[in-house]
Amino acid sequence: MNEELALRVERLVREAVNEFLNNGHVIPISVSARHMHITQEHLEQLFGPGSQLTKMKDLLQPGEFAA
Secondary structure, eight states: OOOHHHHHHHHHHHHHHHHHHHOOOOOOOOSSSSSSOOHHHHHHHHHTTTTOOOEEESSSSTTOEEE
């Protein structure tokens, strides 16, 4: 998918989500029963600027952890 198309899809999805939320609806968030992958950028988009995960334990993969 080219970047222009990806940006257009993102804009349309954001507009639809905003309209949905502005009408009093909520969007439940679900995660895999075992794990999820998330960037700091996306974590902050979901939970607000400066949001951080609380590390519970290190995983076998270097730099990865359970939160």
